Amino acid sequence: DSGVTQTPKHLITATGQRVTLRCSPRSGDLSVYWYQQSLDQGLQFLIHYYNGEERAKGNILERFSAQQFPDLHSELNLSSLELGDSALYFCASSLGTNNEQFFGPGTRLTVL
Amino acid sequence: DAKTTQPNSMESNEEEPVHLPCNHSTISGTDYIHWYRQLPSQGPEYVIHGLTSNVNNRMASLAIAEDRKSSTLILHRATLRDAAVYYCILRDIVRSSGYALNFGKGTSLLVTP
Numbered sequence: 001d002s003g004v005t006q007t008p009k010h011l012i013t014a015t016g017q018r019v020t021l022r023c024s025p026r027s028g029d030l031s032v033y034w035y036q037q038s039l040d041q042g043l044q045f046l047i048h049y050y051n052g053e054e055r056a057k058g059n060i061l062e063r064f065s066a067q068q069f070p071d072l073h074s075e076l077n078l079s080s081l082e083l084g085d086s087a088l089y090f091c092a093s094s095l096g097t098n099n100e101q102f103f104g105p106g107t108r109l110t111v112l
Numbered sequence: 113d114a115k116t117t118q119p120n121s122m123e124s125n126e127e128e129p130v131h132l133p134c135n136h137s138t139i140s141g142t143d144y145i146h147w148y149r150q151l152p153s154q155g156p157e158y159v160i161h162g163l164t165s166n167v168n169n170r171m172a173s174l175a176i177a178e179d180r181k182s183s184t185l186i187l188h189r190a191t192l193r194d195a196a197v198y199y200c201i202l203r204d205i206v207r208s209s210g211y212a213l214n215f216g217k218g219t220s221l222l223v224t225p
Contacts, residue, residue: 002155033212043156043199043215056212090155092213098205100146101213103155 003027004093004104012110018079021107025072025093031055032074033094033101034066038087049074050097081111116200121220124190132185132219134200139180143202147174147185148213151196156215159185159198195223 003026013019025032034046036059045058049068060066063081068074078085088108092101117135124130136145147159160167160174162183167174173186187194199218205211 002157004155031211035213035215042217043150043213045212045214048212058212092155097211098203100158100161101148101156103157106155 002102002104004091004102006089006091006104006107008107009105010108010110012112013081014112015081015083017081017111018077019081019109021076021078021089021091021109023074023076023091023093023104025074025091026102029093029095029102030072031094031097031099031101032068032072033092034060034074034076035090035092035103036087037090037106038084043090046076048097055097078109083111085109086111116202116216118198118200118216118219120217121222123222123224124187126192126223126225127189130187130190130194130221130223132187132198132200132221133182134184135182136200136202137181139202140204142206143204145174145176145180145183146201146203146213147172147198148201148215149196149198150218151193156199156213161203190221190223192223192225195221197221 005024030051037043046060048056088106092103146161148156150156175184197218
């Protein structure tokens with residue numbers, strides 16, 4: 001158990017819908033990272049927050065957004081969902097910005 | 113960004129040492145070499161990292177070439193639980209864009225009894 005929790009574990013929805021994925025970092029960790037893992041693209045970095053502020057963006061679509069709240073939990077919002085958005089979404093946390101990252105169990109999103 | 117090259121797959125017998133190679137010929141002076149692994153149906157987990165010197169921890173050892181253009185992750189006695197995809201990742205912590213992990217395809221390690 002990494003100490004990072006993600007909810008829900010599974011999510012099935014339809015094209016065009018909007019969903020919210022939630023991540024609670026390890027106690028004391030200030031950084032939260034979101035990654036997407038699909039069969040064809042592998043593990044890809046989406047976005048990084050540190051203590052409530054966005055620090056870096058990766059291959060994140062404009063239909064996706066995220067935020068980190070004062071209690072340091074984070075949410076990833078995916079809207080206008082397409083079939084290709086079906087993937088595993090991982091959240092990771094770290095103490096600072098250059099420490100080892102601890103990954104959650106992931107949320108499996110299926111878009112039908 | 114500097115890239116890494118790893119074999120697609122490797123196989124090992126249980127209780128034997130495993131040497132997982134990684135080439136990173138364009139590595140910069142501020143790139144740290146990180147290794148993560150992903151067990152089946154789980155999120156990735158940190159294994160080890162280093163800059164110039166060889167490193168040891170309870171999970172593995174990391175041997176870094178003198179010119180830093182290659183490195184090797186060493187599992188001293190492979191167990192069935194070590195079957196996973198191993199990712200060699202360069203991380204430039206000087207730049208904020210280097211905080212995230214840039215996963216490649218990794219090496220899929222098969223451990224046979």
